[in-house]
Amino acid sequence: MQIYTSPFLRVAKRLAVICFLLSNAALYAQTKSSFPASTPEAEGVSAAAIDSFLNAVEGKHEFHSFMMLRHGKVVAQGWWSPYAPKLRHSLYSCSKSFTSTAIGFAVSEKRISVNDKVVSFFPGSLPDTISPYLAALTVKDLLTMSVGQSADPTGPVVSTKDDWVKAFLALPIAYKPGSQFLYNSLATFMLSAIVQKVTGQKEVDYLKPRLFEPLGISDMDWEINKQGINTGGWGLRVETEALAKMGQLYLQKGKWQGKQVIPEAWVTEATTFKIDQAPGVPQSKKDSSDWMQGYCYQFWRCRNNAFRADGAFGQYIIVMPDQDAVIAITSETSDMQGELNLVWKYLLPAMQPKALPANPAADDKLVKHLAALSLPPATGASNSTNGTFNKTYTLKPNVLNIRSIAFSSTNGVYRVTLKKDAATYTLNFANGKWLAGQTDMQGPGLVTAAREDFSILVPYKVFGSYGWSASQDLQLKLRYIESPHTETITCHFNGKELIADVDYSFNYGKNKVVLHGEVAE
Template structure:
């Protein structure tokens, strides 16, 4: 973190001084751990001060994390700023921004306005981009304009990342900059946000609905800025009227989950208890509680998003009193110890094995499989095991700590990702490897069972929206 960013770090305070018992925060942490909700980080702000913060090792405060759809709330902010500068209006027709595109003569498409994209009421009957649109063409705008508009715009909520991408494309049209570039001097730099990144489409437009990478404190600052109605250190960054519109219910929605049924604003969800939030897949949360003058920032690798919010409502919300509390040194010390102990433990050996000498440095040829993995090998070096996979013509190396997390870069898909990896023997013939892609929600577990010259590998992995298991089988290559 630069000196400039350090100077703009959020102020820290004690829970009790801000009306929250330390014991209540500790109960929240115990509850999310007991329910195995998969949190990677947590930050609680009250009255503008960070009163509790923690990262589950090997995740840490210096790491950016994939935001997924929490990116949408930042795209909405860019639209609000562009509107404040007179570059667009929420009542502008969407098609008016793309005179160079082929636009069919369709009344519903012509009726679609910027505000309909903002509120997920574009009229599309389903996601307009993810899937075939991203794979078959590099012109995502044209692809979305070609999709049928099923409903009269503004009448039906249909969650649609393509709508957010169109907002990003509109901002780029009127500013000449990507959303990321446009927000840099207007939002990120004033907040002291450094090291952010945003994925772009093949034509260089920020993806808008996903693809932003931020640190946990960056999320917290964004939430605090909204809580302060757009004012930061005495300077107005976002118009208060925009924040009011963006975080108010603009369209009705429904879901079996109560916090997804409270109405939707301009790329913000309404919550129970008068709160609102930006959120992203696997539990990336920026929850703003105006009535309690509080913000909760969370990153996670979870499939139980309502479960995470339930614990916020059960433990943190009722603990937020109107008055400061007497200091409780013992409870605060216990909370501090709990926060410092948060972790995903590395794989520890529960057994010893004589297989190492038989396996180390030898290659195993695998049967044909869906991932195209041709060979694997293991090589032990003191407290590290190097696992090598050959996928097609690519060779991927993963360094794993024996009984400890070891960090490095892996190149499974696309850009290299930072990983923490550990390994150990669960039985004399069974070697377990765990890998956490620590700037993402994703993780991998390899369970390798050796028998004679053969090996069977069960690879469990989470990737975009799915948890999968791949069974691999191979034989040792002759010396």
């Protein structure tokens, strides 16, 4: 039996489907974006697979943001509250790929060559005796992390010296430059110093009209050292969308909206194999590692013919030319390879050459999942029952130089005042939720001991939450929202005594600092 369907009904149904797809596309974007939005299936991606990826992440890694582009369109993006689209995020070594790009612009403008000798840029900073290896060191050797030093000098130099250029040039070089890979963030700083030397501008300022403005990237900042030079190998902060834009620019061989922003030849040169990080390692081991696929010019080669920029704790720009895709991630994880493994397990096979049949149920499920992403605040009761609150505690000498902690509350908001060195900092915390605030107190991080000018980062944006445990311990969680890191202080009260455990998230429960204090009389 043939069932007759009214043409008007058929049109109505088609309009309903179109409206559903458009609605979901808007929800996938979640915020105003420079990229057009689309549903995953329309771009040949399984929404169910993306949802499975998000489920696999939970409990294993702390993600802060995720953005996936296919064919130049946003197919999924999300931020784990309290992280948000318009917040910058510290990139750590993901910054290095931006420094490589600055070198690319300088090369294209014939200001420098990758074969230029490093000593030629700093005649006033050279040691009394220039070794043959130092004389032979080139810009390319800096780009490929093959300086020839026997150990990474970054930590010792940046934490003890103000003049990093002079300190770098004074270091012994044990091996022929270009012959051995050694990860070396100070080498990337030297690239930033070279850019500033030949252009008269800080790297971030040099990149603004060449990279950031053409891509519509704004509100970036970059840490500087005591000499006023951008740190180069770390310290850049941008929004998540800026990472996606950088990836898309490189995926498109340097083109942006039809314009060649950076020469295609440089993009190819910067992202192809230059040096083996692990010569002699069995192929079976290399096959399971994205850190043994070859290093480029401050980019890494990946498995599956991809390449990436990456930074400590899981800051990623993953470019997948074979799939015409870009994935941007900010996070804090102790297992960066584990994050990449999930990308290859779930997202890589999710992408097909052609559009997939519409799957409204899977789309709706993914949209709701992306909208509900969040990181839990401190857990526990809102009030203490032990009568130890609203007091000031004088602390014994400690490595954090905190002299006292004072506690008070107003309308359910806990106020914690720390006297540290010669400064006083007041922090606010809410129960069962994150409370936005700001502070001049420097947060935890890998480079806090560096001799830098951290003033450009002040005030730090923070979110605070608190909770009382059944044993009457007070947990204070302070999330430095423009970094990957969180500071947790657990306060144990015993009469007039206070023991406070200070835990930085990147220590993963190890190396806690324990503070001891008594009620101030």
